[in-house]
Structure formats: C-alpha cells, structure tokens
Amino acid sequence: MLGFNLKQLTGVGIFLFMIFIGVPFAIGVTGRWDFYFTLTSVALLAIASAGVWLTFYIGRINIGQGAFALIGAYVSAILVVKVGWSFWISLPAAGLFAAVVAILIGLPILRLRGVYFAMITLVLTQVVTLTALALPITNGARGISNIPLPSGISLFGIPILPDFVAMESTKLAFYYTACIIMLLTYAALYRLVNSRLGHLCRSMQQNEELASSIGVNISYIRIVIFAISSFFGGLGGAMFGSIAQSVYPSSFQVADSVNFMLNCFLGGLGYVFGPMLGTLVLYFGWDLLFEFGKYQMLIYSTILIIIIRFLPNGLLSIRFSKGGDK
Amino acid sequence: MEQILANGVYLGSQYAMIALGLTLIFALMNVLNFAHGQMYVIGGFVTYTFYGHWGVPFILALVMSCVTLAILGALIERYLFAPVIKGSAREESTMLLAAGIAFFLDAVILLVFGEKQRGVPKIVDGVFNWDFRLIMPYDRILICVLAILSIVAFIALMQYTKTGRALRALAQDRTAAQLMGVNVDRYSMIGFALGAMLAGLVGGLLVTITGVNLGMGGATSIKAFMMVMIGGAGVISGAIWGGIILGFMEAIGLALLYQYGDITYLVIFVSLMIFLAVRPQGLMGKPWG
Numbered sequence: 001m002l003g004f005n006l007k008q009l010t011g012v013g014i015f016l017f018m019i020f021i022g023v024p025f026a027i028g029v030t031g032r033w034d035f036y037f038t039l040t041s042v043a044l045l046a047i048a049s050a051g052v053w054l055t056f057y058i059g060r061i062n063i064g065q066g067a068f069a070l071i072g073a074y075v076s077a078i079l080v081v082k083v084g085w086s087f088w089i090s091l092p093a094a095g096l097f098a099a100v101v102a103i104l105i106g107l108p109i110l111r112l113r114g115v116y117f118a119m120i121t122l123v124l125t126q127v128v129t130l131t132a133l134a135l136p137i138t139n140g141a142r143g144i145s146n147i148p149l150p151s152g153i154s155l156f157g158i159p160i161l162p163d164f165v166a167m168e169s170t171k172l173a174f175y176y177t178a179c180i181i182m183l184l185t186y187a188a189l190y191r192l193v194n195s196r197l198g199h200l201c202r203s204m205q206q207n208e209e210l211a212s213s214i215g216v217n218i219s220y221i222r223i224v225i226f227a228i229s230s231f232f233g234g235l236g237g238a239m240f241g242s243i244a245q246s247v248y249p250s251s252f253q254v255a256d257s258v259n260f261m262l263n264c265f266l267g268g269l270g271y272v273f274g275p276m277l278g279t280l281v282l283y284f285g286w287d288l289l290f291e292f293g294k295y296q297m298l299i300y301s302t303i304l305i306i307i308i309r310f311l312p313n314g315l316l317s318i319r320f321s322k323g324g325d326k
Numbered sequence: 327m328e329q330i331l332a333n334g335v336y337l338g339s340q341y342a343m344i345a346l347g348l349t350l351i352f353a354l355m356n357v358l359n360f361a362h363g364q365m366y367v368i369g370g371f372v373t374y375t376f377y378g379h380w381g382v383p384f385i386l387a388l389v390m391s392c393v394t395l396a397i398l399g400a401l402i403e404r405y406l407f408a409p410v411i412k413g414s415a416r417e418e419s420t421m422l423l424a425a426g427i428a429f430f431l432d433a434v435i436l437l438v439f440g441e442k443q444r445g446v447p448k449i450v451d452g453v454f455n456w457d458f459r460l461i462m463p464y465d466r467i468l469i470c471v472l473a474i475l476s477i478v479a480f481i482a483l484m485q486y487t488k489t490g491r492a493l494r495a496l497a498q499d500r501t502a503a504q505l506m507g508v509n510v511d512r513y514s515m516i517g518f519a520l521g522a523m524l525a526g527l528v529g530g531l532l533v534t535i536t537g538v539n540l541g542m543g544g545a546t547s548i549k550a551f552m553m554v555m556i557g558g559a560g561v562i563s564g565a566i567w568g569g570i571i572l573g574f575m576e577a578i579g580l581a582l583l584y585q586y587g588d589i590t591y592l593v594i595f596v597s598l599m600i601f602l603a604v605r606p607q608g609l610m611g612k613p614w615g
Contacts (some may be wrong), residue, residue: 053590061418108603113561115358118421119551120602123595126548130592254548258360259426265422270415297433304426309406312414 024172025287027323035172039244042283043178044236047185049263049275053233054189054325055197056269060113064121065233066257067128068098072234073241073251077144080242085152099227099232107224110219125257132249132293143248149240166319174243181192181239182276185232190272192228201225233260266307268314277315327554328460331574332583336466338573339473340528345553345565346480347524352498353560354517355405356417360424363547364431365522368528369395370538371439377533378446386533392523397523402427403515426541433542445537445593469531476527477566484562493517497560552598560609567609 004012027035048065055062079090109120132138147169185240190196200221203211212218241247263282266275285303287294311317344366351359359365369391376387450464484490492513494598495503504510529538553572557564572594579590604606 013336056418109599112602112606116602116606116608117553118358119555119559120599122548122551127592127595127599130588131369133588134592158451173369175475255544258615262422262425265419267344269418282339294437296434297429298437301426301429305423308419308423308426309410312410312419313416314419 016183020176026174029089033171036175037243038284038287040171040175040178041240042255042280043175044180044240044243045260045263046236046279047182047239048233048236049260049279050189050230050274051236052187052260053264053267053269053272053275054192054225054229054232057193057205058201058222059208060110060222060226060259061115061118061120062121062229063156063257064124064263065229065260066252067121067125067228068102068233069237069240069247069256069260070100070125070128070132070252071101072237074132074138074144075234077241077247078148080147080194081144082137087148087242089259091242094238095234098237099231102230103223106223110222110226122254122257125254126251129249129253133186138247138249141249143246143251145246147242147245147247149245157190157197178239178243181235181309184275185235186273186276193272197221197224262304266304266315268316269315274316275313281315289313328456330577332460332462333577333581334570334574336462336470336573338570339470340532340569341549341553341573342477342566342569343473343524343528343531344550345557345569346477346562347521347528348550349554349557349560349562350493350524350566351518351521352554353562354493354514354521355403355407355411355420357411357420359425359521360421360547361402361431362427362521362525362550363543363545364428364435365395365398365525366529366546367435367538367543368398368431368538370531370542371435371444372526373530374439374444374446374538375535378444383526384449388527388530390524395526395529396523400515400519402522402577403518407518408511408514424496428547432540432543435543439540441540443537443539444533446534449534465534466582469535470532473528476524480524481562489513489516493520510523546553552595555602555608556598558608561608561610564608564610 023035024040027033048069050208051068052062052065075088076094079085079093080087085093098156099239105124109117109124112120114179138144139219193201200211200216202222203214203216204218208218237252241251244251259282263278264275265278266282267276267278282304284299307315310313327381339507344362347365348359348362372391372394373384373387376382376390377384382390406423406427407420410420411417414420448463448465450468452464453466454460456469483493492503492508493516495506495508495563496513496517498509498547500510532538549572553568554565555568556571557566557568575592575594575597579594583590
C-alpha cells in the first residue's frame, strides 16, 4: 500500500497511538499536567528543526532557524493583534512570510557554503533579533503580549475548529494542534525526501558542481528548499507565540538557532525522523533534569558529549549500524 | 577623531587575538569551536583567581591562564574531537560536540566561579591625557601593547619554528602533510592547545579592564565568528584583519550612533551580510573553505 511495508505501517500506527492516546492517558494517570506544555513545545520545536534538517539535506549548515521562527511569531502576532485576523489564517501567512523573506535573503547568501553559510545564518539570527528591537511595529523590547487565544472556525455553519477561549483545557487542545501540525510537517518532509526533488537534493549534498554539470538547476533547488525550511520555521514560531500568548525579541535567539541545529545532529542527519527524536531528547531531557538544580547543565552537557562521542552519526544510527544504508 | 582611532586599535588588537585562536583551530581541523568564548571566560577566571584572589603577580597569573587553557585544549582535542572526527559520517557532527563542550564549560564556570561579575585591581594606575584629545588609561595601553606583542610572537612562531611550519602544512593539506612525515595527530593536538591558549591569554588580559562574567562566553564566540568571516575562515592574516576591522567598526559606530545603542550592531551585522554576499570567502580566504 503506497509503497510502505507492514513494518513501517505498524511503526507509524504505534507512534500515532502513542502521541494521541498514550500520552494524554499517561499524563492523566500521573497527573503531571506540566508535561503537556513541554511536549507541545517539543512538537513545535520539532517542526522548526525539520526545516533545519531539510537545509542539511542539501549540504548546508543552517544556524538561522531562530530568525525565521521569530519572524513567524511576530507576523502571526501582528496579524492577530493589530489587523484582527483569525489565528488560523495568520498561521500559514506567517509561514509564507518567512518563506518570502528566506527567498529574498537566500538569493545572495545561498551562494555561500560550509562554515560561511553557517556563520552568516548565525549572524542573521542576531540581525532579526536586533531588528525586532528597533522596529516600531514590533514594540521593541516590550514585545507583543496579550495575544488572544485562537478563535474557532466554522464553514457553512459547521464548526471545523473549536474556539480555544471557550475550552476548559487549552493545554490539551494546543497539544493536539501541535501534534497534528508536526505530523503534517513530517509527512510532507518524508514525501519530499522520497520524491524527485529529494533525489536532486541528495545529489547536491554530495557534490554541487557535479549535480550542476548533469543538469540539476542547483540555484533554483536551494532557494526552494531554503524557502520550505523557513516556512516550517515560521509555522513553528507562530504557533509558539500563540501558546505563550506573547512574543519578545528574545523569544528566539542565537541559542535557539543553535539548538535547532543540535536537534538535527543528535537525531541523525541521515534520517527523516531524526530531528523529531533529537528535539524530544534534548528538550524533554533538559526538563527532566530540572530536579538536579544547579547540576542540571553539567549533567545535560555531559550526556550530550557522551552521546556524540560514541554515536557521532546521531541517535538513530544505533538501529541501522548493522548493515543497511538508509 | 584621535580618540576613535585609539579605541579602534585597542579593540582591534584584542579582537584579533580572539579570532586568531578560533581560525587556527578551524584551519587545522575544520572544527567551528563554539566553545571558544567559554575558553576565553575560563582564562579570565583563572587570572582573576590567581591575581585578584591570591595576589600572585599578574604576569604569572597570565601564564597560569595560558597553561590551564593549553592543557584543557589538548585534552579536549585528544579525547573528544579526534575520535569524533574519525567516527562521524559528516564532518559537521563536530559542531554538536563543540556546542556540547560550550554548555559543559558554561556549567563548570557556573559551579566553580558562580555567576557574579568579577573584577581585579588595576595593574597600573593613571590616565594618559593628551590635551583632552586623546584620553586613555595606562592599563588599557599596556594591555593593548601586550596583545600586539602576543600577536607578533604568535606570527613568529607560525613562520619561523618547526612547529609552526608543521601547523601551516597541516592547515594547507592534511594528507600531503602526513605524507611528508608530519605527525598529524600530535600537531592537531598542539594546534588545538595553542588556539585554546590564545583564548585564555586574551581572557586573562581583559579581566583587568572589563572584568569577567559567565554570560560573556556566547557573545564573544559570535564576535569571533564574525571576525573570522570578515577575514576569511582559516587564514591567519585574515583573522588579524577581521579583528582590526571589527574593532574599528565598533569604535566608529559607537562614537557616531551612540544615542541609538543597539543600532550600531545592527548596522555592523547587516553590512557584514552584504559584504559576504558580494565576497563569500571574506577578504583573504580560500573560496568554499
């Protein structure tokens, strides 16, 4: 069916069951309601990380996802608060705006490679943060707060999405929303990687000149990929702003950009679902270690160093270490 | 105007030293050392402990900073970077390691030295005043001179000693250097130690003026990345130029736009992006380094 084997389908089935029924059940039993916020954050950060992973796929190190997440968060916040749009329309708008910005910036900077691209994207994060501080529409350092919760949508009188304000537990609603968007993102990513475009990306990852010489339009593809990547970044950022109900220039900083990149490394650059796992381990792990107080950072970084020391190709490489190339 | 130029030289000489260590490590091992800023902070804290806390002579405290960081750098290279570089499918994986080390060093600094801002007594008192056109405290002048001397010493080391020749060969072509009989593993370690040592030295020098605190690490790393980019990654002369240019840009920008604050950095960052879009390999870098 659709080219998937039974094992893959079972895996996806178990995964879906886990996140939609297993997790709420477990939280209901243990009473750790704070995990909803953590897991929602994981899902949203995983969306942005998926974008970073995609730029890795064409052989570029992207440390600029924080910039696009911040752009997305601001666009959505401004559209909802100042223009009065519904959040659900502002969400794709935020993604599209981030993508347009990515195209404009990408045209010159995508010519760079290797560490040059990595460092210029790092600088880009800083530029966007400083711009948010300087522009009048973003309210400077005060940011935009009191963003209303997403309102409901109904088409021809039939409610499609419920109104978040009227809900008792917005946590659960946000959790489901974030999970659904994450699933859509990764489904799109999986489809993309296994399409013709994905093959072209792999050829670029190995050798751009060679790819170009056999007729791959590399400048077109890298712009498209960078735009898609930033779309995910904007989407994740916008959703994040809506959950936190506020956006500040410090919402996404250089450290966040670096974390997005680390998520991809940790999960494994060779695996589509790598960034999802990486985000879960990094973010959730950080939260779990909270009980260690001032030793939190020490333990966290030690574990991180040990993982990369012994599994330099990412966590998912354990499963595939005995033969099999993908 | 004289004041701005003097500030530029002062800032530039420090920045150049930070960038030198980063670019050296990058040239030798293709590693973007995210932990460079943290190494700088550790250097500052070591000098603070020896000079400010225990009253050891300043020069001796500086030497201790260098030694500590050199050992730290050597250990990190030997037991972390070298094995990871050998084992990973893509070279970029070392970035995760470098970031992990940056977190780790941050945690260590927090536990050992705390999060307070630390300063040390001035090494020399007095202010140089030339007709109110140029005002510069003597300790700043001293630090600036020391920084320039260290840069000269470093260049001499790279140019005229056997170690320097081996390091340059390694930076040019790893395989070829190995075929010529350079002990690649050993010199990678020496190079990393040297880069870390430079970071420690700057930290030790600057603690006398700006003091040192935990949060400086990340910001310093970003500045160092920028300088390396301006000059071209992995090129020694490029790092020095990058440092000087950024130092002057900051001195001039802060003098002209001081009432707007952060706008200076925004202008610097944006002009850097435009510059790199036009000349991706920096001033003197190899294309596609």
